[in-house]
Amino acid sequence: MDNLNATAATLLGFLHGGEASGYELLGVAEDVVGAFWTVTRSQVYRELAALAERGLVVAGDAGPRSRVRYRITEPGREAFAQWITTPPGAEQIRYPLLLTIAFGGHLDRTRLLSYVDQHRTVHERRLKTYQAHLGTAGVDAHQRATLAFGIRYEEAVLAWMDDLPAILGPVDERSAEGPDSASCGRCG
Numbered sequence: 001m002d003n004l005n006a007t008a009a010t011l012l013g014f015l016h017g018g019e020a021s022g023y024e025l026l027g028v029a030e031d032v033v034g035a036f037w038t039v040t041r042s043q044v045y046r047e048l049a050a051l052a053e054r055g056l057v058v059a060g061d062a063g064p065r066s067r068v069r070y071r072i073t074e075p076g077r078e079a080f081a082q083w084i085t086t087p088p089g090a091e092q093i094r095y096p097l098l099l100t101i102a103f104g105g106h107l108d109r110t111r112l113l114s115y116v117d118q119h120r121t122v123h124e125r126r127l128k129t130y131q132a133h134l135g136t137a138g139v140d141a142h143q144r145a146t147l148a149f150g151i152r153y154e155e156a157v158l159a160w161m162d163d164l165p166a167i168l169g170p171v172d173e174r175s176a177e178g179p180d181s182a183s184c185g186r187c188g
Contacts, residue, residue: 004083007039008047008056012072012080015057021067022048031133032143035126035150051076101164109171113164120161127154 004012014020014028022044029039048070051057056076060069072080097119104112130150133139139147 003086004079005047006037007043008051009080009083010037010039011044011047011051012056012076013084015070015072015076016080019060019069019071021063021069023065023067025070032146035130054079104168109168116161116164120158123154123157123161127151127158130154 010029010033011025014025014032020028022041025048026039026041026044029037029044033039048057048059052059052070054075055073056079057070057072060071062068097115100107100115101112127150130147134144134147134151
């Protein structure tokens with residue numbers, strides 16, 4: 001059996017809970033893994049078609065709003081079981097705000113901190129959402145573990161944001177003008 005990509009495996013994982021349309025799977029993905037794993041609408045439909053072609057899911061008849069419901073097959077369960085037993089790779093942080101902060105010496109400090117404030121709002125909202133989901137009936141131990149990570153992550157990001165003005169230190173003339181190319185040890 002060919003290896004699954006993480007998005008296909010995610011869809012198979014959700015289909016263990018029962019039949020679902022692509023639209024429903026997208027909603028579940030946004031609710032359950034959306035903050036740490038991006039799944040787009042086009043990916044969902046592309047992967048469902050590929051999974052059906054491989055015999056890992058079966059598409060039902062079109063229902064209301066022409067939505068097709070999919071169910072996982074036994075080969076789909078086997079492929080998922082193979083995927084879930086493969087050790088996951090290391091995480092990679094791709095946080096656009098960090099990239100901007102890395103080059104923040106080229107920005108006015110007020111503007112940089114306004115970007116941080118915009119991101120703070122997102123993280124505060126996520127924290128509240130995770131806390132609310134944690135109290136929801138039907139959340140199993142694995143989902144609680146994932147939510148606990150999300151809560152701690154958001155708390156850590158918010159604490160870091162609180163500390164950021166002190167970490168950046170006082171504004172001096174050089175940082176207000178931006179670093180010159182000699183300040184980059186890897187730049188030539």
